[in-house]
Amino acid sequence: MLTRRQEIIEILEKSPMSISQLANMYKMKVEELLEDFPHIKKTIHPKQLKIIPAVCKDCRFVFKERTKLKAPSKCPKCRSEWIEEPLFKIE
Numbered sequence: 001m002l003t004r005r006q007e008i009i010e011i012l013e014k015s016p017m018s019i020s021q022l023a024n025m026y027k028m029k030v031e032e033l034l035e036d037f038p039h040i041k042k043t044i045h046p047k048q049l050k051i052i053p054a055v056c057k058d059c060r061f062v063f064k065e066r067t068k069l070k071a072p073s074k075c076p077k078c079r080s081e082w083i084e085e086p087l088f089k090i091e
């Protein structure tokens with residue numbers, strides 16, 4: 001049996017996912033799931049957890065400097081709340 005963290009590692013090695021997709025999958029709160037990530041980062045060494053940045057779906061603004069795992073709520077450029085969530089992958 002794999003633990004949840006091991007499963008998440010396997011999932012993210014295969015395909016990028018957002019934190020809320022994972023939270024849905026495990027019926028967990030995003031905040032609870034975020035607690036797994038420091039452990040995951042240690043476990044996967046020398047592989048790395050990569051973040052595909054969030055993007056505004058209205059103006060395509062990319063939240064490049066943002067390193068937080070959760071999606072930003074608003075676009076600083078056009079004020080849209082229609083934000084494509086950041087995705088995670090392990091490489």
Ligand SMILES: [Zn+2]
Nearest residue numbers: 056059075078
């Ligand atoms: Zn925007």
